Amino acid sequence: MSQTSAQAAPKTYVVEHLDPELGPWSALEYECIAKESAESGARFMLTSVPATLRLPPNLAALDSLHVEHRGVEEIFASQKARVCLLDPAASFELSPADGERFDIFLFGGILGDDPPRGMIHRTSELRMKGYVGRRLGPKQMTTDTAVRVTRIVVEEKTPLDQIEWVDYPELRINKHEATEMPFRYVKGKDGEPIMPTGMVELIKKDADKGLEDLL
């Protein structure tokens, strides 16, 4: 085995599911994380999933998703120093060197706030457990984007300031309506923000439903 491959231990991306439910938005995000992690040879774990929660069919069908009812603290009790919490309120930014220091990257399984709430973040529920934190820049990202960016930084060794972003993209719902997404996304090769398959359709459907509820 070469020295390079010996150093590159596979990464584990852990999303601690912090909401009592798992709605269609989270289901698409988690499916996307599972697929991209499998493609890069990394492991994806969804932890603290309530035993009573029935997984949506798109997730139940995935071999590459490891679902755990236990929480991250219990699962990685003996490896706490190798866990990095991705935390919008952390003092230091994630850097490629963190790929050597940490093997396990922990994210909050929570939907974003609109408008983003200053420094009050629900990620603090994980911060209180005492993990070393790293920030991915000042703007709120979706959970799948946060995992994607972490992979780009620690696996592909691209520093945060060399990643191309699309901030707060506007999605056109119909001829008359548009909605602004309150997140930072990675810019894809086509110049568009990278989003999970089916997300644009879901957002449009939700927006149409919102309009119907008003009628």
Ligand SMILES: C[S@@+](CC[C@H](N)C(=O)[O-])C[C@H]1O[C@@H](n2cnc3c(N)ncnc32)[C@H](O)[C@@H]1O
């Ligand atoms: C949709 S965000 C949740 C943001 C929300 N405002 C909160 O309550 O923390 C889901 C997860 O993505 C990660 N994340 C999102 N943006 C981040 C950033 N700028 N820096 C570090 N982590 C981020 C965090 O792990 C966060 O728990």
